[in-house]
Amino acid sequence: MTLSIKPKIMIWLAGLLISLALPAWSKEPPKVLTSIKPLQLIAASITEGVTSADVLLPPGASPHSHSMKPSDARKLYEADIIFWVGPDMETFLEKTLSGSKKAVSVPLMQESKLKLLKSSEGKEEVHDHHEGENEHHHGEYDAHIWLSPNNAIAMAKTMSEKLSKLDPEHKKQYKENYKSFKKSVQAADKLNNTKLTKFHDQPMFVFHDAYGYLQKHYKLNVVDYFTINPEQQPGAKHLTRLQEKLKKAGNSCVFREPQFQPAYIDRITGGTDASVAVLDPLATDIAVSPDGYNQFINGLVENIITCLKN
Ligand SMILES: [Zn+2]
Structure with missing residues (x-):
């Protein structure tokens, strides 16, 4: 019977070790992943001084037509939080993210207070429509949301809030970073x-x-x-x-x-x-x-x- 006690002690010891080590682990800043480069640029200003923001799409790839690669899967697996536009843009992410439990998924088109424009999909003249060929699924609203400086500011706010929730230790920094992002975008915008x-x-x-x-x-x-x-x-x-x-x-x-x-x-x-x-x-x-x-x-x-x- 002593044999069955030994594994129990081992498990208990392992548990104790993990719980002792946990506080140290949780101090590590979150691994931030963004889907496309423009979102990475916004995230980089919010994570400054805390952590960096990685990007999923390789240079030159189009979010409209990208499909998952093994290296994408690894990045997704390692991330604690992922900022993306939403299912109207990165169609390849929709299914993958719904199956992933670890990372917090933040589709910014849904989670930020944005001013959305109706998409032009309705304009008949643009495409000679052929049944079944249109894989490029477009929603009711234009998903190129990062091309509005005001929307960028709203997305930066969401990033700052979501990161603060995940990593309360650096809440102050995220908030400061958001404030200076907003200020600098507004100044550049005025000039433009x-x-x-x-x-x-x-x-x-x-x-x-x-x-x-x-x-x-x-x-x-x-x-x-x-x-x-x-x-x-x-x-x-x-x-x-x-x-x-x-x-x-x-x-x-x-x-x-x-x-x-x-x-x-x-x-x-x-x-x-x-x-x-x-x-x-x-x-x-x-x-x-x-x-x-x-x-x-x-x-x-x-x-x-x-x-x-x-
Ligand atoms: Zn596009």
Whole structure:
């Protein structure tokens, strides 16, 4: 009978050791994961001085069409909290996250107080719809929420609150970080607003339907976009109509995205007065730092102005 007591003691001892070690473990700051780079930039300013924020999507990958890789699964498994846009954007995360018990899942589109724009999916002219081909599932609202500085501030607030709950020890720091994020975004935004006032009427065309928030916020004249889903070729009818609009617009700008260089853009802009420039809604080349989000928006504004003033 003594044999059965021994394992019990071992288990008890192990339990004691774990409970003694736990307070030390819990002091470790949470492992923060974000889905896409722009969210990582916002999170980096909130976690400054406490921990860092990792990102799931590799550079150049599109959240619209990404599928899970083994390395993604490892990052997800190790995370304590994950900030993502929501099922309307990172479709690949929806199922995975509902099955994961460890990480706190924060779909910001649902959990932050955002001003949402209706999605343009309803615009008939954009796609020649084919039954069953549309894997790109879009919801009622535009999910490119990070392209509004005000929404970025609201998301930063949610991040700060969620992190404080998970890691109360650093609550003060998260709150301070949020305050300084808000202040610096508002200051940069004021400057960008002033810079753009001269360009409100200048016609511009964008590659995919991602810029609704930026357009509204800075009162830009986005005449049209090439496609809803960057991975899909726009319909022939839509391209013909775009070409007509481009000709009518005269001196305008067409913004493609660094990950996509489809031949139809050159084909359609050829023979018009449009210049072609680049906008990256995923902040691929922006260094991760507490000021990264501002650098991202400033860069977009800079690229828009440089092209429009020609
Ligand atoms: Zn998009």
